[in-house]
Amino acid sequence: MTEIASPHISHPRIMVLGVQPGRPPFRIVEIDGEVVGAARAVTDVLETAAAFGITVHDLDDPEVVRWVGGDKFTWIPH
Numbered sequence: 848m849t850e851i852a853s854p855h856i857s858h859p860r861i862m863v864l865g866v867q868p869g870r871p872p873f874r875i876v877e878i879d880g881e882v883v884g885a886a887r888a889v890t891d892v893l894e895t896a897a898a899f900g901i902t903v904h905d906l907d908d909p910e911v912v913r914w915v916g917g918d919k920f921t922w923i924p925h
Contacts, residue, residue, distance in 0.1 A: 859909065861896055865916025866924045874922070889919050 862877040863886065873885040876892060878899050886892045889906065896903050906912055906919045914921070 859911050859913045860901060861892070861903070861912045863892055863912060863914050863919075866921060868924050872923050874916075888922060892919075 860879055864875040864877065866872050866874055867885075871887050873887050874892075875882055876884050876886050876895050878896070878901070883899065884891075884895050886895065892906070892912070893903055903911055912919075917925075
């Protein structure tokens, strides 16, 4: 049996990009496709989301947050 791909592709409102070198390292946060800030820890992601009226109940839900270049535990460059 062949599976048919869904025409609906999920686009979470929050995207956390890969770790950028810095002192300390940081990750760029996008909400609704716009860069809104930098996060140095997962709490920064939650605070930024809250500032935009988004309550995050599950950081592992790909429908809510997309982690690029690592997961919620990745905060140093490789």
